[in-house]
Amino acid sequence: MLNYRHVFHAGSFVDVHKHITLRILLRSLLKKDSAFCYFDTHAGAGSYDLQSEYAQKNREYENGIYRVAAAENPPEEVIDYLDEVNAVNHKKVRERGEYRYYPGSPLIARQLLRKQDRMLLTELHNTESLLLRKMFNKDKQVNVLQGDAFVSLKANLPPKERRGLILIDPPYEVKAEFQSLAMSLIKAWQKWPTGIFAVWYPLQKSQPVPQFHYELRAAGVRKVFIHEFYVLPDSQSNRMAGSGMLIINPPWQFDERITGVLNWLVPVLDQAGGSGPRCEWIVPE
Numbered sequence: 049m050l051n052y053r054h055v056f057h058a059g060s061f062v063d064v065h066k067h068i069t070l071r072i073l074l075r076s077l078l079k080k081d082s083a084f085c086y087f088d089t090h091a092g093a094g095s096y097d098l099q100s101e102y103a104q105k106n107r108e109y110e111n112g113i114y115r116v117a118a119a120e121n122p123p124e125e126v127i128d129y130l131d132e133v134n135a136v137n138h139k140k141v142r143e144r145g146e147y148r149y150y151p152g153s154p155l156i157a158r159q160l161l162r163k164q165d166r167m168l169l170t171e172l173h174n175t176e177s178l179l180l181r182k183m184f185n186k187d188k189q190v191n192v193l194q195g196d197a198f199v200s201l202k203a204n205l206p207p208k209e210r211r212g213l214i215l216i217d218p219p220y221e222v223k224a225e226f227q228s229l230a231m232s233l234i235k236a237w238q239k240w241p242t243g244i245f246a247v248w249y250p251l252q253k254s255q256p257v258p259q260f261h262y263e264l265r266a267a268g269v270r271k272v273f274i275h276e277f278y279v280l281p282d283s284q285s286n287r288m289a290g291s292g293m294l295i296i297n298p299p300w301q302f303d304e305r306i307t308g309v310l311n312w313l314v315p316v317l318d319q320a321g322g323s324g325p326r327c328e329w330i331v332p333e
């Protein structure tokens with residue numbers, strides 16, 4: 049049963065956090081000529097219409113991409129991300145300080161692939177995977193698989209390129225999501241200990257984030273860096289108050305770069321007394 053549709057949340061503060069991180073990580077892979085594979089395990093629909101009735105329901109983009117686009121003196125990493133969002137929107141719409149479309153992680157990544165690189169997308173939802181297939185129909189560098197993320201992760205690692213990034217971005221609708229995530233992530237890392245893994249997770253009172261971190265440490269996973277922040281006080285168990293990301297094998301100086309970005313970004317996204325950022329190695333280099 050899949051109730052989650054990402055269009056309700058497109059362009060939210062979470063997307064901003066995740067997609068800026070994605071761009072920084074992918075750009076680091078461009079520093080070498082050798083091919084890499086970008087693997088998006090929960091790919092979504094690829095692109096979202098912010099004027100659709102779904103996106104209009106909660107207008108989450110107003111507390112996300114709209115705030116970032118209106119803020120002054122963004123760091124270069126944020127400019128790079130904004131360039132990509134601008135690229136899928138008409139100039140006239142942008143000039144009104146608005147956006148019609150918001151690119152999902154597959155589109156954000158596709159723009160950075162060179163001809164030697166490849167992208168693998170897994171999506172379980174029928175409608176979303178059909179949209180993805182349509183979007184990348186004639187694109188030989190993109191492979192869309194409809195199916196379960198964790199089955200796909202097991203089947204497709206390590207990639208033949210032996211270089212690359214895996215984005216794991218589950219909806220956390222199912223209670224046991226963190227447990228299956230930890231198990232699959234540990235197995236994936238054991239199959240490919242040098243890959244870059246980027247996992248997004250919600251910060252919410254009821255979610256077992258410390259347990260998730262503990263399980264990775266206990267399994268012996270190395271080089272684990274987290275960055276998190278809150279946009280609201282973490283006082284209610286039924287409300288997501290912040291956004292977290294865990295990176296295994298981050299590239300050189302990623303820790304410093306993301307800390308600088310979040311020092312700028314967190315005040316821009318703050319809604320009502322959030323806190324952070326918290327940026328730290330939970331298992332050192």
Ligand SMILES: C[S@@+](CC[C@H](N)C(=O)[O-])C[C@H]1O[C@@H](n2cnc3c(N)ncnc32)[C@H](O)[C@@H]1O
Nearest residue numbers: 054090091092152153171172173196197217219
């Ligand atoms: C948070 S959204 C992804 C957003 C996308 N990564 C982005 O940043 O644009 C999560 C997606 O995971 C899909 N999904 C849920 N359970 C899944 C599973 N077991 N395997 C693969 N995809 C799944 C949902 O249909 C949804 O589209």
